[in-house]
Amino acid sequence: AGLAQQAVVSTQSTGKKHSLGLDFPNLPYLIDGDVKISQSVAIMRYLGRKFGLVPSEADVARIEVFEQFLMDIRNSLSKVCYGDKEKFETAKADFIGKLAKQLEEVKGFIGDGPYAAGAKLTYVDFMALEFLSHCAAFSPESFENTAAADYLDRIKSLPALKNFYESENCTHNSYTINAPFSQWPGWPNKQ
Amino acid sequence: MSLKLGYWDLRAMGEVSRYLLRYSGVDWVDRRIPLSKEGYTQWFGEKYSIGLDLPNLPYLEDGEVRITQSIAINRYLARKFGLYPSAQESLVKCDMIEQEAQDFRVLFQNLIVKKQDEFEQGKPEFLEKMKKRLEMLDGYVGSGPFVLGDNLSYVDFMVFEYVSQIKKMDPGFVDGASNIARLLETIHSLPQLQPYFTSEEFKKGTPINPAFTSFSG
Numbered sequence: 001a002g003l004a005q006q007a008v009v010s011t012q013s014t015g016k017k018h019s020l021g022l023d024f025p026n027l028p029y030l031i032d033g034d035v036k037i038s039q040s041v042a043i044m045r046y047l048g049r050k051f052g053l054v055p056s057e058a059d060v061a062r063i064e065v066f067e068q069f070l071m072d073i074r075n076s077l078s079k080v081c082y083g084d085k086e087k088f089e090t091a092k093a094d095f096i097g098k099l100a101k102q103l104e105e106v107k108g109f110i111g112d113g114p115y116a117a118g119a120k121l122t123y124v125d126f127m128a129l130e131f132l133s134h135c136a137a138f139s140p141e142s143f144e145n146t147a148a149a150d151y152l153d154r155i156k157s158l159p160a161l162k163n164f165y166e167s168e169n170c171t172h173n174s175y176t177i178n179a180p181f182s183q184w185p186g187w188p189n190k191q
Numbered sequence: 192m193s194l195k196l197g198y199w200d201l202r203a204m205g206e207v208s209r210y211l212l213r214y215s216g217v218d219w220v221d222r223r224i225p226l227s228k229e230g231y232t233q234w235f236g237e238k239y240s241i242g243l244d245l246p247n248l249p250y251l252e253d254g255e256v257r258i259t260q261s262i263a264i265n266r267y268l269a270r271k272f273g274l275y276p277s278a279q280e281s282l283v284k285c286d287m288i289e290q291e292a293q294d295f296r297v298l299f300q301n302l303i304v305k306k307q308d309e310f311e312q313g314k315p316e317f318l319e320k321m322k323k324r325l326e327m328l329d330g331y332v333g334s335g336p337f338v339l340g341d342n343l344s345y346v347d348f349m350v351f352e353y354v355s356q357i358k359k360m361d362p363g364f365v366d367g368a369s370n371i372a373r374l375l376e377t378i379h380s381l382p383q384l385q386p387y388f389t390s391e392e393f394k395k396g397t398p399i400n401p402a403f404t405s406f407s408g
Contacts, residue, residue, distance in 0.1 A: 023331050024291055024324075035283060042286035049282070061258050061267045062244065068260035069245045075297070109244050 041071065048123030055117045066109060066116050067124045073102060074131040077138065081184045088183040096139045106132070107147035114154050121158075129155045134177050137186050195220035196264070198249035199230075202356065202399045202408075204261040204296060205249040210348045211268040213387045224248065226401055262293065269345035281339050285346055288338050291328060292349035295321065299357050303404040310405035318361055322368075325354070329368035336377055343381075351378040356399050359408040 017025045026038040030046065037043055048054050055063040076098070080091040106128070110116060115125045129152055136143045136152070143149040156165065164170060177186025196212060198205030200223040212219045224230045238246045247259040251267065258264055266289075269275035276285045302310060302317045328350065332338055338346050354371060358364040365372045379388070387393055399408035 024287065024327050037283055037287050039287045039290035041290050042283060045286050046283045049279075060270075061256060061263060064263040064266055065245055065258050065260045068262050069247075072260075079301075105245050 041067070044123050044127060053121060053123045053126075055120065055122050059117050059120075063117055063122055063124050067127060069102075069105075069109075070124065070127045070131050073099075073135065077131075077134060078178070081138075081178045081182045081186075083183065085183055092138075092184075096142060099135060099139060099142045103142065103146050103148040106151065110147065110151050113151060115151075121155075125155050128152070129161075134186065137177060138184065193252065193254045194218065195222055195252040196249060197222040197224065197252075199223070199401075200225050200397065201401060202352070202397050203300070203401075206397070207345070207348050207352045208249060208251065208261060208264050208268060210352060210384070211265060211272060211274065211345060214274070214348070214381065214383045215268070215272040216383060217272075262289065265289075265345050265349065274343060274345045274348075276339055276342065276344055281342075281344075284339060285344060288328075288331070288346045289349060291324070292346060292353050295324070295350075295353040295357065299353070299360075300400070303360075303400050303406040305405060307405050314360075318357075318364070321357060322364070325365065325368045325371060329370045332370040332374055335370065335374060338374070347374065347378055351375055356408065359399060360406050 020029065020031070021036050022029055022038050023036070024038045028040055028043060029036070029038045030043045032046075032050075035046070037046060076095060080088070080095045083091055115121050116128065117124075132143075132148060132152055136149070143152075155161065165172065173188050175188065178184060194212070194217060196205065196208050196219065198208075209221060212221075224234050234248070241250070242257045243250055243259055244257075245259055249261055249264060250257065250259045251264045253267075253271075256267070258267060266275065276282055298317065298321065302313050305313055332350075337343050338350055350371070351374065354365060354375060358375075365375065378384070400406060
């Protein structure tokens with residue numbers, strides 16, 4: 001039997017959310033023809049496969065460990081930034097304390113690189129670029145003179161990305177890192 | 192014996208991998224690190240010297256392979272034991288359900304680490320939110336029999352374990368989700384899992400979460 005027709009039952013009117021044909025309405029979502037997916041990791045892995053940004057078979061397990069390690073860091077940062085106001089300063093200090101060791105681990109993992117899978121650029125390099133850039137905006141001192149910062153610079157200097165950063169409408173000049181209502185939105189061009 | 196899973200003596204995020212190993216029928220070492228002073232000393236003493244790139248618990252050793260991160264371990268074991276989808280369309284659905292199931296565990300974890308009063312306050316909202324998500328998962332699974340249709344995959348074990356964890360806290364959790372309830376029964380009845388379900392170890396039970404949380408189960 002093929003996959004059963006999904007029946008998304010919504011008991012509340014949530015506007016567009018439940019009318020896009022997503023099995024699990026959420027943000028982010030991706031629509032690519034008939035493919036309709038949510039869950040950021042599923043989207044990243046889909047785009048990775050689509051654009052050839054995948055590791056060789058021998059490297060899959062190692063790269064997936066790095067994928068999840070980066071998700072852990074991002075999720076930890078989210079917990080700090082979306083947590084209670086009273087707990088923010090302590091949570092921030094704890095996070096920064098752990099970050100130093102994690103960046104050492106990134107250095108060990110990447111080695112000479114230039115990318116996570118060595119010579120081959122893969123989707124996890126983009127996860128590292130974005131998630132570690134969030135951490136660098138949150139705690140710039142943690143990244144000073146680190147191999148992790150060099151790794152991020154290498155990815156940022158890819159021609160397509162360079163064009164994006166230099167473009168007039170680069171969203172990084174207007175988007176916050178976290179929601180504006182969070183304890184640390186990460187406004188562009190500000191700490 | 193070169194196949195070993197190391198994790199705290201908990202279910203939490205290690206049990207899915209244990210189920211995959213039990214299902215496979217291969218010999219493996221179920222290394223459990225006690226949540227005690229001795230256990231912590233032992234683990235933190237060796238954490239950085241057992242060949243792990245990104246040290247953490249759980250970890251898996253398989254000959255030369257040494258990996259961490261429960262999801263990476265689950266995918267690795269799935270590929271090893273024929274529980275990973277091969278068809279292109281199934282890959283994206285698999286990833287999506289994997290992440291949905293993971294969300295069930297992560298949100299449950301976020302709730303139970305709260306202090307007792309915050310936990311009690313947060314529980315009703317958590318259950319309401321999760322029941323809505325369970326309803327979507329239920330609709331998705333449909334007649335199955337498995338999450339991805341005809342073929343059993345590792346995400347069935349993720350749904351099985353993480354829904355069961357919440358069900359331990361709220362026995363009526365799957366009452367409105369008959370396809371999920373059926374799926375739980377189907378997985379529980381897998382012949383390959385009966386040696387485990389009839390074992391002394393299963394009868395003794397393993398806590399879901401650490402004793403210091405608001406729901407250890």
